[in-house]
Amino acid sequence: xxxxxxxxxxxxxxxxxYDEAFDVIVVGAGLAGSAAAVTMAKRGLEVLLIExxxxxxxxxxxxGVLYTPTIRELVDFESAPLERYVAEKRFSMLSHxxxxxxxxxxxxxxxxxxxxxxxxxxxxxxxxxxxxxVEAGATLVTExxxxxxxxxxPQIVGVETDRPDGTIRAPYVVLAEGGNxxxxxGADLKxxxxxxxxxxxxxEVLEFPERDGVIEDRFRLVGDAGVAYQxxxxxAVGDAFxxxxxxxxxxxxxxxxxxxxxxxxxxxxxxxxxxxxxxTHPAVAPLVRDARTVEYSAKTIPEGGAESIPDLVxxxxxxxxxxxxxxxxxxxxxxxxxxxxxxxxxxxxxxATATERGRRDADVLGAYPADLEQSFVVQNLQRYAxxxxxxxxxxxxxxxxxxxxxxxxxxxxFRMDRQPKESHAENAxxxxxxxxxxxxxxxxxxxxxxxxxx
Amino acid sequence: MTWTIVVGVKxxxxxxEVGIDPDTGRxxxxxxxxxxxxxxxxxxxxxxxxxxxxxxxxxxxxxxPPNATIVLEEAIAMGCDDAVLVSDRAFAGSDTWPxxxxxxxxxxxxxxxxxxxxEETTDSSTGQVPPGIAAHNGWAQLTYAExxxxxxxxxxxxxxxxxxxxxxxxxxxxPVVVAVAYGEFDPRPAGLHRKIFAENDFEPxxxxxxxxxxxxxxxxxxxxxxxxxxxxxxxxxxxxELVDSVNALLEPLEETEVVG
Numbered sequence: 243x244x245x246x247x248x249x250x251x252x253x254x255x256x257x258x259x260y261d262e263a264f265d266v267i268v269v270g271a272g273l274a275g276s277a278a279a280v281t282m283a284k285r286g287l288e289v290l291l292i293e294x295x296x297x298x299x300x301x302x303x304x305x306g307v308l309y310t311p312t313i314r315e316l317v318d319f320e321s322a323p324l325e326r327y328v329a330e331k332r333f334s335m336l337s338h339x340x341x342x343x344x345x346x347x348x349x350x351x352x353x354x355x356x357x358x359x360x361x362x363x364x365x366x367x368x369x370x371x372x373x374x375x376v377e378a379g380a381t382l383v384t385e386x387x388x389x390x391x392x393x394x395x396p397q398i399v400g401v402e403t404d405r406p407d408g409t410i411r412a413p414y415v416v417l418a419e420g421g422n423x424x425x426x427x428g429a430d431l432k433x434x435x436x437x438x439x440x441x442x443x444x445x446e447v448l449e450f451p452e453r454d455g456v457i458e459d460r461f462r463l464v465g466d467a468g469v470a471y472q473x474x475x476x477x478a479v480g481d482a483f484x485x486x487x488x489x490x491x492x493x494x495x496x497x498x499x500x501x502x503x504x505x506x507x508x509x510x511x512x513x514x515x516x517x518x519x520x521x522t523h524p525a526v527a528p529l530v531r532d533a534r535t536v537e538y539s540a541k542t543i544p545e546g547g548a549e550s551i552p553d554l555v556x557x558x559x560x561x562x563x564x565x566x567x568x569x570x571x572x573x574x575x576x577x578x579x580x581x582x583x584x585x586x587x588x589x590x591x592x593x594a595t596a597t598e599r600g601r602r603d604a605d606v607l608g609a610y611p612a613d614l615e616q617s618f619v620v621q622n623l624q625r626y627a628x629x630x631x632x633x634x635x636x637x638x639x640x641x642x643x644x645x646x647x648x649x650x651x652x653x654x655x656f657r658m659d660r661q662p663k664e665s666h667a668e669n670a671x672x673x674x675x676x677x678x679x680x681x682x683x684x685x686x687x688x689x690x691x692x693x694x695x696x
Numbered sequence: 697m698t699w700t701i702v703v704g705v706k707x708x709x710x711x712x713e714v715g716i717d718p719d720t721g722r723x724x725x726x727x728x729x730x731x732x733x734x735x736x737x738x739x740x741x742x743x744x745x746x747x748x749x750x751x752x753x754x755x756x757x758x759x760x761p762p763n764a765t766i767v768l769e770e771a772i773a774m775g776c777d778d779a780v781l782v783s784d785r786a787f788a789g790s791d792t793w794p795x796x797x798x799x800x801x802x803x804x805x806x807x808x809x810x811x812x813x814x815e816e817t818t819d820s821s822t823g824q825v826p827p828g829i830a831a832h833n834g835w836a837q838l839t840y841a842e843x844x845x846x847x848x849x850x851x852x853x854x855x856x857x858x859x860x861x862x863x864x865x866x867x868x869x870x871p872v873v874v875a876v877a878y879g880e881f882d883p884r885p886a887g888l889h890r891k892i893f894a895e896n897d898f899e900p901x902x903x904x905x906x907x908x909x910x911x912x913x914x915x916x917x918x919x920x921x922x923x924x925x926x927x928x929x930x931x932x933x934x935x936x937e938l939v940d941s942v943n944a945l946l947e948p949l950e951e952t953e954v955v956g
Contacts, residue, residue: 406888407890
């Protein structure tokens with residue numbers, strides 16, 4: 243036996259205790275949580291990031307576009323695992339068997355920074371993003387579910403987890419637990435969202451085993467270019483209020499549908515039936531032909547808009563990301579990832595400043611909601627706050643009558659027979675006007691929705 | 697008198713993640729992450745239960761590359777007191793003979809009263825290492841142990857062993873090597889603070905072959921195992937036949953003596 247390397251004395255490891263060892267606990271290592279963690283770690287705070295999945299992103303079934311202007315500022319974006327940049331956006335109205343679509347391919351999107359719009363696989367991306375926080379000094383604990391908050395009077399002073407010896411205390415808690423925010427709701431920090439304001443999303447990831455290049459051929463792509471297709475109307479989600487989508491990843495595509503939980507409950511329309519209906523629409527089926535399903539998942543999305551944002555700041559805690567209802571869906575813009583990152587960033591800055599000043603009351607955290615209100619996040623949500631209700635009131639017109647009328651009008655307008663074009667144009671115009679309620683109806687509708695794009 | 701309990705653990709490819717390539721039909725092990733050999737969790741739990749009853753300390757040991765530290769951290773998170781990583785290029789190619797010699801020397805150095813191991817490892821499934829440790833040290837062995845009853849006053853450990861057709865109760869004098877039956881001793885979850893400690897602040901001790909004075913007794917050259925030939929067996933071609941009646945089905949079954 244040689245030297246001291248094999249001394250048998252054991253380290254004193256019996257009762258490690260990390261109460262008050264961290265400045266802040268972040269609940270959830272998604273985009274909002276990791277953005278907050280990396281922001282605070284870079285300011286020198288001791289951050290504990292708690293994730294319930296076996297790795298960050300392991301529980302995530304998001305399948306859309308990641309908008310990255312803030313992430314690019316926070317971390318070394320060059321090393322991020324991206325699938326494709328969005329080179330084409332397509333908005334498509336589907337009736338039972340018609341499609342009327344608008345496709346946009348601005349040349350600028352093909353050049354760096356690609357309008358900061360990328361498809362990603364969140365299992366890989368979130369793990370990478372959380373790793374950026376760890377490299378900045380944060381401590382990540384996985385396979386641990388936060389089950390509640392610890393209070394000292396009104397003050398939130400820590401979290402409880404599902405592990406033995408599972409309570410840990412720290413001056414601040416960032417709640418980044420996602421749309422299904424059981425901890426925030428359980429602690430009465432926010433109300434449970436009504437089912438009218440929650441969407442159910444179902445998604446399949448498909449691969450094309452037959453040969454390489456199927457995605458490039460079908461979606462007209464070169465290199466890292468990709469597409470984001472959004473579909474509306476009864477052909478996309480039946481009688482429900484929502485839409486369908488297709489996004490291209492590097493070697494797979496994500497196909498799905500999202501619609502109100504209310505409709506899933508009352509219209510007896512199951513997510514599985516809805517997605518199958520969408521996938522078999524004559525305009526969609528050729529895009530997914532001969533595909534093999536590699537993943538099937540479902541989730542909920544908070545879509546209450548500006549009115550549903552809870553109090554973001556409490557004594558010792560802040561709420562960020564989907565847990566704070568920071569998702570925008572106005573039909574044209576489907577955004578949440580950028581808002582999650584932005585809210586985590588502002589919350590992280592506020593807590594770092596509060597920590598540096600040695601204070602922990604709600605007032606000093608007020609910088610977070612104040613900054614957020616000045617940011618695009620709240621401004622955008624307020625701008626489109628009216629829309630949810632308007633679209634709901636017009637749903638039959640927008641999702642059924644109009645898609646059909648446009649399809650019928652195109653059929654009329656381009657009809658090949660022995661009638662003059664003038665009568666075709668007249669028929670086409672009448673079809674649309676009938677659906678809209680004449681010129682007056684059309685003018686009212688245009689006025690009502692002008693703010694979607696202007 | 698308290699016991700020094702040593703547990704041997706191993707890093708293996710995660711069997712849950714070893715997928716089958718749908719195109720070739722072959723096992724895809726390359727993408728499987730390395731995890732703790734699942735039967736080792738049962739051995740760790742058995743060790744912690746012994747410590748709960750008798751008192752003493754649980755020391756965990758693994759042979760492997762530097763990144764095998766992760767399985768040691770997991771054991772520390774569960775509640776083990778200390779850990780040793782035995783790592784050396786000299787171990788490359790070792791079969792169960794030098795492996796069990798290494799673990800035997802380490803257990804001796806740690807002054808083990810009891811050594812616990814999982815029943816076998818899921819990546820090689822020989823089950824030879826626990827008896828090998830006992831043989832190298834001339835210690836008693838208890839394999840396929842379903843239950844353990846420590847008798848510290850007598851310096852004895854009694855095991856209920858799973859044997860064909862039933863079980864037997866065997867008492868062994870310390871020091872003893874135990875192979876814990878897979879699936880017995882449901883492992884406890886790691887406590888939150890211990891998990892944070894294990895993953896962030898704990899450093900295992902590191903020993904080399906020279907530290908154990910066995911640098912000339914390990915590695916490929918001294919491993920007696922030799923793989924003869926490998927044979928890939930083609931599946932038997934199956935014949936399908938449709939019959940119209942139960943009797944028509946019974947007849948060929950009787951012919952092939954499936955039913956008598």
